[in-house]
Amino acid sequence: MILDHDVVVLGAGLAGMRAGLEAARNGVNVAIVSKVHPVRSHSGAAQGGINAALGAGDSWEIHAFDTIKGSDYLADQDAVEVMTSEAPQDIIELEHMGVIFYRNDEGKLGTRAFGGASKARTYFVGDITGQALLYTLYDQTLKSGVKVYEEWFATALYMVDGACRGVVCIDMMTGELNLLRAKAVIIASGGMGRVYEPSTNALICTGDGIALAYRAGAPLMDMEMVQYHPTTLKGSGFLMTEAARGEGAYLLNRDGERFMQRYAPKMMELASRDVVSRAETIEIAEGRGIDGNVLLDLRHLGRDVIMSKLPQIHEIALDFLGIDMVTDPVPVRPGMHYIMGGVRTDTDGATPIPGLYAAGECACVSVHGGNRLGANSLLDTLVFGRRSGLASSAYVKTVAAIASGEEFLAAEQRRIAALMTRPYAGETHARLRLELGMLMDAKVGVYRDEAGLQEALAGVEQLKRRYQSVAVGDKSRVYNQALTFVLELGYMLDCAEATVHGAITRKESRGAQSRTDYPQRNDADWLKHVVLRYQDGQPPSIDYLPVTITKWPPQERTY
Ligand SMILES: Cc1cc2nc3c(=O)[nH]c(=O)nc-3n(C[C@H](O)[C@H](O)[C@H](O)COP(=O)(O)OP(=O)(O)OC[C@H]3O[C@@H](n4cnc5c(N)ncnc54)[C@H](O)[C@@H]3O)c2cc1C
Numbered sequence: 001m002i003l004d005h006d007v008v009v010l011g012a013g014l015a016g017m018r019a020g021l022e023a024a025r026n027g028v029n030v031a032i033v034s035k036v037h038p039v040r041s042h043s044g045a046a047q048g049g050i051n052a053a054l055g056a057g058d059s060w061e062i063h064a065f066d067t068i069k070g071s072d073y074l075a076d077q078d079a080v081e082v083m084t085s086e087a088p089q090d091i092i093e094l095e096h097m098g099v100i101f102y103r104n105d106e107g108k109l110g111t112r113a114f115g116g117a118s119k120a121r122t123y124f125v126g127d128i129t130g131q132a133l134l135y136t137l138y139d140q141t142l143k144s145g146v147k148v149y150e151e152w153f154a155t156a157l158y159m160v161d162g163a164c165r166g167v168v169c170i171d172m173m174t175g176e177l178n179l180l181r182a183k184a185v186i187i188a189s190g191g192m193g194r195v196y197e198p199s200t201n202a203l204i205c206t207g208d209g210i211a212l213a214y215r216a217g218a219p220l221m222d223m224e225m226v227q228y229h230p231t232t233l234k235g236s237g238f239l240m241t242e243a244a245r246g247e248g249a250y251l252l253n254r255d256g257e258r259f260m261q262r263y264a265p266k267m268m269e270l271a272s273r274d275v276v277s278r279a280e281t282i283e284i285a286e287g288r289g290i291d292g293n294v295l296l297d298l299r300h301l302g303r304d305v306i307m308s309k310l311p312q313i314h315e316i317a318l319d320f321l322g323i324d325m326v327t328d329p330v331p332v333r334p335g336m337h338y339i340m341g342g343v344r345t346d347t348d349g350a351t352p353i354p355g356l357y358a359a360g361e362c363a364c365v366s367v368h369g370g371n372r373l374g375a376n377s378l379l380d381t382l383v384f385g386r387r388s389g390l391a392s393s394a395y396v397k398t399v400a401a402i403a404s405g406e407e408f409l410a411a412e413q414r415r416i417a418a419l420m421t422r423p424y425a426g427e428t429h430a431r432l433r434l435e436l437g438m439l440m441d442a443k444v445g446v447y448r449d450e451a452g453l454q455e456a457l458a459g460v461e462q463l464k465r466r467y468q469s470v471a472v473g474d475k476s477r478v479y480n481q482a483l484t485f486v487l488e489l490g491y492m493l494d495c496a497e498a499t500v501h502g503a504i505t506r507k508e509s510r511g512a513q514s515r516t517d518y519p520q521r522n523d524a525d526w527l528k529h530v531v532l533r534y535q536d537g538q539p540p541s542i543d544y545l546p547v548t549i550t551k552w553p554p555q556e557r558t559y
Contacts, residue, residue: 370511
């Protein structure tokens with residue numbers, strides 16, 4: 001079936017729904033597709049909060065400086081200015097839409113402190129901020145009349161004369177392939193956390209839209225910048241929100257020492273994430289950890305604060321480790337959490353490909369540079385979701401409808417049918433996915449070096465070859481998750497390869513890229529973005545873009 005819309009949004013997380021809502025407000029016909037029900041998008045897992053400089057004594061310029069310093073000066077400052085100056089109005093709008101933000105004793109919107117921020121500017125709903133935002137935006141999406149194709153899985157972008165004209169999706173309930181034909185497509189498909197194992201990300205965060213855009217010719221930028229969050233739960237890797245430290249929790253080593261005093265004497269536990277993750281990794285490597293972890297100690301906060309402001313992580317620690325954080329410290333370690341890189345866009349979400357936009361975690365605008373500050377990602381999804389919705393809806397008014405697409409859809413149907421009938425040759429998607437995740441965690445994690453990265457590259461290339469013989473175990477049509485897992489693995493391998501190439505290319509340490517063989521930041525040679533373009537059957541082509549500096553020249557970064 002071919003269905004027509006003006007704007008099709010790939011993804012129903014915060015970025016996708018905010019984009020769809022704005023495009024609909026601008027009077028165009030909008031559809032959103034999502035491989036899961038919208039409120040199961042990973043945005044719903046966000047715990048800690050969302051940043052904006054709204055309070056007395058704060059300003060968007062201070063927020064911008066904190067963000068740029070946090071990025072280790074790799075963020076484009078014009079983009080950061082847009083995000084931080086537009087943040088306050090977006091928070092107020094969310095509150096007017098119905099988000100029940102925390103209110104302080106005066107009855108006003110209250111904040112909590114977050115890492116790398118010089119002011120307490122994180123607005124929150126307990127430790128379920130993402131869920132509160134996502135449900136509210138879903139309400140608004142339904143009200144706006146945007147068509148939502150839920151449990152539709154995107155397999156290809158439809159390109160016509162170099163422009164993006166739609167998305168082919170499997171309707172998972174029937175197994176049927178459909179083309180959503182469009183005048184513009186906004187990729188809002190989220191991150192690729194599961195390229196690493198373990199990760200704080202949901203199992204669905206597999207980089208699908210990043211790989212689809214990359215294959216369609218869109219450049220990827222800053223892919224080497226992968227954030228490890230300092231506090232992920234021992235074993236399962238679940239996130240223990242930074243809000244715990246924002247509320248005052250300590251990090252302790254095996255000697256009971258608040259070791260951050262040796263790494264970031266001013267900001268201590270609230271230094272930026274790359275800094276804290278490196279400190280923990282050193283403590284553990286030098287024998288001051290406990291069984292590969294350090295301790296997150298909340299006991300001094302007391303039961304009331306924990307149960308009123310951090311009830312979800314209290315429950316997670318209890319369920320998964322049997323630890324009550326009111327009475328005992330919780331073992332945590334750095335774990336893969338977020339990607340700063342993604343599909344390169346301008347501040348309107350536009351990629352260099354006509355009709356192709358991107359917003360949210362899959363995009364690189366770039367506002368996070370080498371390291372994202374906590375609570376700046378939800379903000380990024382909303383500001384740039386809104387802006388890409390607006391820009392794409394203006395663009396589609398200049399574009400004529402087309403009648404083609406039958407042949408492309410038929411070719412895509414044949415490709416998927418061939419995949420379904422591929423005989424079993426001993427490889428399963430599950431094994432390859434686990435091997436990929438463990439390889440990336442071991443070799444492309446907090447610390448990296450040339451030898452390890454070359455091993456990672458060889459490993460990823462080998463996994464790509466083995467992927468060619470992975471069979472789909474389930475041959476049925478209805479909810480065939482074996483098929484979508486295999487397709488996801490293909491996307492993940494493309495993302496992994498781009499990440500490794502980016503990390504090999506950048507021969508310095510900056511933000512989340514810490515190379516033991518190039519331990520210093522090197523502004524003379526590397527104050528620039530690494531840009532990758534897909535080349536079929538070959539390594540990506542590599543290019544550079546300058547970093548936009550407006551008001552804040554690079555300085556030494558201390559916390
Ligand atoms: C545990 C956790 C806690 C976090 N806490 C915070 C926080 O407190 N503050 C903060 O600022 N940030 C936080 N983050 C980061 C932030 O939540 C994410 O970066 C952000 O929510 C991503 O939103 P998104 O809209 O870009 O993507 P997502 O919310 O991940 O949505 C992606 C959408 O794309 C769809 N999709 C993907 N592939 C396909 C496909 N092939 N076909 C169809 N649909 C597809 C999915 O179904 C989904 O609807 C946290 C992240 C995690 C993992």
